[in-house]
Amino acid sequence: MSAQAERITVTRRIRATPERIYRFFTDPVMWARWQGTSATVDAQPGGDLQVVMGPSGSGLAAGQFVELDPYERIVFTWGWASSPLSTLPPGSTVVTVHLLPDGDGTIVTLTHDLLPVAERDIHEAGWSLYLDRLVTVVEGGDPGPDPSLQGAE
């Protein structure tokens, strides 16, 4: 991993305030509206983050919150307690979400650090999918059920 640690960055603009978007990363019910089917979100440093994914719940993303700067930045660790697609150990990588006001909207930048090369593409595709869903949900739309892990279970 030393010579192979990878960083991916996914950016989206959302027509909403950072205050509104922040809640989608700090409340379990709101989190599960854009990712997974249910979530445990204990939004404080050291608090657990778990997201159940897949139609039959075969995926369980697991990590902990590292830092929360209200309406600006959320840092959490990320990995998988179980997954048909990834062998990333729970809490073994770091995700940073930055919220930057931009006129009547917010630029959301998600950076995922220290990914092994073999895990890079799947996580980049995943976060792209999920930030698209986040845009839809925050702007008042319905993204439908989370399609991730369908066919992989």
Place this chain on the structure above:
Amino acid sequence: MDPIAVIAAPRRREILRLIWDRELRAGDIAAALPVTFGAVSQHLSVLRDAGVVDVRHEGTYRYYRANQRRIGPLAAVLEAYWTDALDRLAAEAEQEGPTAT
């Protein structure tokens, strides 16, 4: 400082590993790594500023040690990296086999 900036630098991860559960002087750390004393000193100052390394003064020496409590959930990230790096080293050593010299 951004916690990611602390642990995303490979050299800083190596330093944290050396002082994870013991105290070392900067000179001992520099001797264990292929870098200059000055470079180690700079990394230690970044780690201290971030609060993830404690320093203890004794006479003219300074002893450094990781502050595991402050590192918090990032400890799992560091440990995964260290385990993986160790596994890789072990695999490489096995591939090379015993040397004849």
